Amino acid sequence: MAILIGLSFIACPILYFLVGPKLTDVQIKTITVLGIIAGCSALYCFIAGEITRNNSQMDKLWSILPAVYTWVIAIMGGMQIRLVVMACLVTIWGVRLTFNFARKGAYKLKFWEGEEDYRWKVLRAKKEFRPRWKWVLFDLFFISIYQNALVLAITLPALICMRSFAPLNWIDYTALGLMLASIALETVADEQQWKFQENKKKLLAEGKKLEDLPMPYRRGFNTTGLWAHSRHPNYFAEQCIWAVFYIFSIGAGIAILNWSIVGALLLIVLFMGSSDFGEEISSSKYPRYKDYKKKVSKFIPWFKTMDK
Numbered sequence: 001m002a003i004l005i006g007l008s009f010i011a012c013p014i015l016y017f018l019v020g021p022k023l024t025d026v027q028i029k030t031i032t033v034l035g036i037i038a039g040c041s042a043l044y045c046f047i048a049g050e051i052t053r054n055n056s057q058m059d060k061l062w063s064i065l066p067a068v069y070t071w072v073i074a075i076m077g078g079m080q081i082r083l084v085v086m087a088c089l090v091t092i093w094g095v096r097l098t099f100n101f102a103r104k105g106a107y108k109l110k111f112w113e114g115e116e117d118y119r120w121k122v123l124r125a126k127k128e129f130r131p132r133w134k135w136v137l138f139d140l141f142f143i144s145i146y147q148n149a150l151v152l153a154i155t156l157p158a159l160i161c162m163r164s165f166a167p168l169n170w171i172d173y174t175a176l177g178l179m180l181a182s183i184a185l186e187t188v189a190d191e192q193q194w195k196f197q198e199n200k201k202k203l204l205a206e207g208k209k210l211e212d213l214p215m216p217y218r219r220g221f222n223t224t225g226l227w228a229h230s231r232h233p234n235y236f237a238e239q240c241i242w243a244v245f246y247i248f249s250i251g252a253g254i255a256i257l258n259w260s261i262v263g264a265l266l267l268i269v270l271f272m273g274s275s276d277f278g279e280e281i282s283s284s285k286y287p288r289y290k291d292y293k294k295k296v297s298k299f300i301p302w303f304k305t306m307d308k
Contacts, residue, residue, distance in 0.1 A: 015259035027162050030076045034069050034159075038152045041065060046144035048112040055120040055139060058147045060106055063097035065148075066090050069155040077162040082172060086158045086248055089179050093241060096183065100190045119274075122281055150270065153263030154242045157249040160260040164252035171251030178244040185226075186237035192225040193234065220286040229301035231279070231292065235271045236299040242267050275299075 023031065045057040070087040077083045101107070105115035129135040200217045204210070216223050226233035242264045249260050275298065282289045296302075 015262055019257055019259050024163055027159060030073055030159060033072055034152055038148045042144045042148040046140050049139055052112050054116045055143055056106060056116040058143055059117055062151060063094045063101060065151050066155050067094040069152060070158045073158045073162060082161055082168060082252060083158060093183050096187055150266055154267055156260035156263050157246045160249050160254055160258060161252040164254060166253045169251055172248060175244050175247035175251060179241055182237045182240040182244060186234050189226045189233040189237060192227060193222050196222040196224060219288045221282055221289060226301060231296050231298050232275050233301055235275055239268050239271055
């Protein structure tokens, strides 16, 4: 993870200076405002996470901050139509994702409380984070600083579009359609996962053991719907959303390759690591998961499915 963070800080300035374009005065003022917000968020996540021992502080802000960033960009960019469209799309994405996280008990009136993602507890227990000061450094540099920087980075296509006054064109409309389709795909995947897990909980609450449950609940993990064709259809859709978001910069006439792509690329790398860790946990809990990994695609949905 340290290598990933190091490469990120190296890659960003290289792309900026070698690929361009350079920031205008308005863009510099805007990125300064965004940087202040991200910095305050990182500080909050670290302090609240350490005091409460709940490291899902950034998880709760993940779906909120991109909408804040894109609306700040839209407002400071004079509410250009392309920027407004991009901000609206990110808001739709954010509302849906916030709802999905909220129904899992993540949000409370006291914002620093709420259900913590189970993966943080598993990660904290690893020997690599003993003694505790190692976890504190991980919390500071990766969870708080790096993830806040990444969330800001995925909105950079909107920032780079501030310099363009080109009217909406077929590239923008294509990006609009693809992004809505990706959000719809992620919605379906999350709904299927939610219903599966809720039904499994009800069956287990009746006093039944996992091995006594009817299929497909007996496996312990979801292999129905989109999950029969992809082990992480929600992650696949999330990566598509931000890759497509970058296309707006092409529609704005910036360049096919520009520095605002860094956020989408780093997000893909993050999901690769996150999915590997999640599958490590699932494989240790459910014996059939190894067979699932052999038969079903990791991200891209294929026709090959798990046996009934």
